[in-house]
Amino acid sequence: MSKLKENYxxxxxxxxxDFMTGDLEVPDSIHARKKQDRVDKxxxxxxxxxxxxxxxxxxxxxxxxxxxxxRFVKHANKIYSIMSAVIGLIxxxxxxxxxxxxPEFGNKSNPDNNxxxxxxxxxxxxxxxxxxxxxxxxxxxxxxxTFGESNVLFIACxxxxxxxxxxxxxxNPDEDVIDFKRDIILEKAAKFLVPVILVFGIxxxxxxxxxxxxxxxxxxxxxxxxxxxxxxxxxxxMERLFSYSTFKxxxxxxxxxxxxxxxxxxxxxxxxxxxxxxxxxxxxxxSSGLILYLNICVGLVVACTMYGFFALFKRGRI
Amino acid sequence: xxxxxxxxxxxxxxxxxxxxxSRKLINSVVIFMSFSLVMCVIWFLLESPDxxxxxxxxxxxxxxILFFLVLRKIxxxxxxxxxxxxxxxxxxxxxESESESHE
Numbered sequence: 325m326s327k328l329k330e331n332y333x334x335x336x337x338x339x340x341x342d343f344m345t346g347d348l349e350v351p352d353s354i355h356a357r358k359k360q361d362r363v364d365k366x367x368x369x370x371x372x373x374x375x376x377x378x379x380x381x382x383x384x385x386x387x388x389x390x391x392x393x394x395r396f397v398k399h400a401n402k403i404y405s406i407m408s409a410v411i412g413l414i415x416x417x418x419x420x421x422x423x424x425x426x427p428e429f430g431n432k433s434n435p436d437n438n439x440x441x442x443x444x445x446x447x448x449x450x451x452x453x454x455x456x457x458x459x460x461x462x463x464x465x466x467x468x469x470t471f472g473e474s475n476v477l478f479i480a481c482x483x484x485x486x487x488x489x490x491x492x493x494x495x496n497p498d499e500d501v502i503d504f505k506r507d508i509i510l511e512k513a514a515k516f517l518v519p520v521i522l523v524f525g526i527x528x529x530x531x532x533x534x535x536x537x538x539x540x541x542x543x544x545x546x547x548x549x550x551x552x553x554x555x556x557x558x559x560x561x562m563e564r565l566f567s568y569s570t571f572k573x574x575x576x577x578x579x580x581x582x583x584x585x586x587x588x589x590x591x592x593x594x595x596x597x598x599x600x601x602x603x604x605x606x607x608x609x610x611s612s613g614l615i616l617y618l619n620i621c622v623g624l625v626v627a628c629t630m631y632g633f634f635a636l637f638k639r640g641r642i
Numbered sequence: 643x644x645x646x647x648x649x650x651x652x653x654x655x656x657x658x659x660x661x662x663x664s665r666k667l668i669n670s671v672v673i674f675m676s677f678s679l680v681m682c683v684i685w686f687l688l689e690s691p692d693x694x695x696x697x698x699x700x701x702x703x704x705x706x707i708l709f710f711l712v713l714r715k716i717x718x719x720x721x722x723x724x725x726x727x728x729x730x731x732x733x734x735x736x737x738e739s740e741s742e743s744h745e
Contacts, residue, residue: 458692528695536691544699551707630704637711 453604453612454533462538463615463622467586470539470618474582474625478575481629481636490640507556514556521549529623533612539622546623547630554631559639566631568642575628578621585614647687653680667718671709678702 427434444461454460462470529542554562604611635642657677661670678701685694713719 456692537695538692541692541695541699544696544704548699548703548707551704633704633708634711637708637715 449606452615453606454615455606455612456533456535456538458536459533459538459615459619460612463532463618464613467589467618470622471582471586473540474579474622477629478579478625481575481632484633484636485642488636488640506558510556514552518549518553518556521552522546525549525623525627529619530609530616532619532623533615534607534609539619540626542619543623543626544630546627547634550627550631551634554634554638559635571628571632571642574624578624582618582621585617589614647684650680650684650687654684667713668710671706671713674709675702675706678705 444465445457448457448460449455452460452464454464525542525544525546525548527542528537528545529539532538532542550562550566553565604613606612610616632642654677657673657680661673661677664670664673678697681701682694682697685691685697710719
């Protein structure tokens with residue numbers, strides 16, 4: 325037996341044999357040792373501090389944090405109120421300066437006395453055929469503005485539909501029955517009032533180019549009549565007259581007709597130079613070109629939207 | 643300016659302030675309705691009947707109905723004002739009836 329060297333464990337052959345048999349202990353690399361040292365130090369420090377910090381200190385620290393937070397909120401609130409007042413003042417000053425640049429009230433050379441309004445008043449009847457100049461303006465000269473307004477109303481109804489609509493699963497079939505109470509006074513009043521209101525609304529819409537009124541006001545009146553009917557007789561009877569598919573068809577059809585008709589009018593010459601639509605005799609019911617039909621479209625959209633708002637607010641579906 | 647105009651404009655201001663300062667929401671809505679009605683007459687006197695019709699239909703009609711519906715949805719129609727001393731009896735009655743029903 326050969327004599328073993330004293331440091332036989334470090335010899336290469338020993339290491340190799342240990343490696344082959346799997347007994348080799350991998351020495352800690354310098355990096356790992358350093359990391360271990362750091363962890364040890366942190367643990368040591370924690371132990372050191374935990375000896376000297378009591379629960380009282382922790383509580384005090386938490387209190388201090390809460391106090392700091394509350395003080396921050398207080399300061400932030402103060403800053404917010406000051407900033408809002410400052411911003412409001414700045415806006416007021418800017419608007420007042422802008423107002424100072426506007427022309428004087430009642431001045432004869434003001435822009436509102438320019439040729440446009442004069443032309444509307446002088447040639448409005450001749451060019452649009454509408455006795456009611458307001459109707460002629462909003463549905464002929466500025467028809468695209470009115471188209472935008474109808475679209476805005478429709479989009480508002482869509483937003484309310486998205487926000488307030490109940491899905492079919494959530495609807496309790498007994499809910500309508502419980503929610504709706506028959507009221508004899510309301511029923512008798514509605515029996516007399518609803519036809520009158522609806523006929524008056526239709527009259528206002530159809531005579532929009534002859535007398536005060538027009539699509540929006542007449543549509544609002546018709547919508548109020550529909551709301552009264554739905555309130556008096558309940559949604560079950562209302563659905564025979566006006567269901568969700570009716571709402572969709574009427575609104576979509578009216579908006580589409582409005583867009584197409586007005587686009588045609590604009591493509592054939594915005595000033596009605598080559599329009600083939602006859603203007604008729606002013607004062608007759610079938611006169612003033614497209615205005616009557618556009619009034620009907622706007623009235624239908626507005627009536628549907630008003631009733632749609634009511635139904636969505638009341639039970640969550642149209 | 644005719645006296646009638648001044649009276650209407652004064653009513654308008656009174657209605658606007660009252661609608662903001664009234665304690666119960668339902669009172670506010672009713673005052674707002676009357677505001678719209680006064681505004682409708684003023685539009686008519688300013689020779690714009692188109693706006694008068696629209697104001698009467700939308701302001702006094704549809705908007706108020708929507709307000710009432712919202713008030714009913716948030717249960718504000720039957721609510722009482724706890725700060726109001728006149729409602730103290732009503733409050734006590736409700737408490738009594740509730741305790742009786744529990745028993």
